[in-house]
Amino acid sequence: KAGVTQTPRYLIKTRGQQVTLSCSPISGHRSVSWYQQTPGQGLQFLFEYFSETQRNKGNFPGRFSGRQFSNSRSEMNVSTLELGDSALYLCASSPEQGARSTEAFFGQGTRLTVV
Amino acid sequence: AQKVTQAQTEISVVEKEDVTLDCVYETRDTTYYLFWYKQPPSGELVFLIRRNSFDEQNEISGRYSWNFQKSTSSFNFTITASQVVDSAVYFCALSDTRLDTGRRALTFGSGTRLQVQP
Numbered sequence: 017k018a019g020v021t022q023t024p025r026y027l028i029k030t031r032g033q034q035v036t037l038s039c040s041p042i043s044g045h046r047s048v049s050w051y052q053q054t055p056g057q058g059l060q061f062l063f064e065y066f067s068e069t070q071r072n073k074g075n076f077p078g079r080f081s082g083r084q085f086s087n088s089r090s091e092m093n094v095s096t097l098e099l100g101d102s103a104l105y106l107c108a109s110s111p112e113q114g115a116r117s118t119e120a121f122f123g124q125g126t127r128l129t130v131v
Numbered sequence: 132a133q134k135v136t137q138a139q140t141e142i143s144v145v146e147k148e149d150v151t152l153d154c155v156y157e158t159r160d161t162t163y164y165l166f167w168y169k170q171p172p173s174g175e176l177v178f179l180i181r182r183n184s185f186d187e188q189n190e191i192s193g194r195y196s197w198n199f200q201k202s203t204s205s206f207n208f209t210i211t212a213s214q215v216v217d218s219a220v221y222f223c224a225l226s227d228t229r230l231d232t233g234r235r236a237l238t239f240g241s242g243t244r245l246q247v248q249p
Binding site for chain 1: 166168173174175176177178181222224235236237238239240241242
């Protein structure tokens with residue numbers, strides 16, 4: 017079974033630009049979550065999608081947005097990039113077993129550098 | 132608000148030593164899940180264990196063992212006879228799970244970098 021796939025692995029963008037990151041969850045997983053990892057703030061929850069609906073959102077500005085498609089693939093978008101957005105962005109997928117929480121399986125991440 | 136504290140920023144041991152990584156958490160929820168993840172240099176977070184708040188049994192998996200103590204809000208992780216391949220950053224996490232909606236978000240600690248010297 018293929019794991020969580022994130023593309024691209026590395027990205028360099030200029031301040032003010034926008035960027036779109038992609039995440040393909042494990043086959044059969046319908047929940048996709050996004051996390052930002054920086055040296056200063058650590059791992060922080062961005063948002064979670066299930067069945068194309070955002071179910072939960074972390075404390076990030078509106079420049080950070082996401083969506084999920086009918087095949088459960090998810091994208092996150094960051095507009096008007098700032099230097100502080102440089103981070104490793106991790107995507108996690110989870111199986112859905114009723115309303116019970118299970119472990120999240122993470123991809124290798126997309127390392128975004130804003131210059 | 133939920134919080135996970137990993138007070139040990141970095142630990143260095145020599146191969147075959149035992150090492151314990153500490154994790155203390157805060158939550159007002161009565162139902163929650165605790166996790167440990169390993170992050171090797173490749174960046175991927177590798178799931179190690181999940182424990183729910185109703186199960187205080189300690190768990191052992193090979194060289195790994197976990198000690199969950201609700202009375203002290205701690206979920207410590209011990210590696211017995213450490214190996215160089217254990218070198219990584221280890222994260223403890225707490226799940227904010229609403230059983231009615233199934234929403235989930237992980238609150239992570241700041242991580243402990245473990246270096247195992249040969």
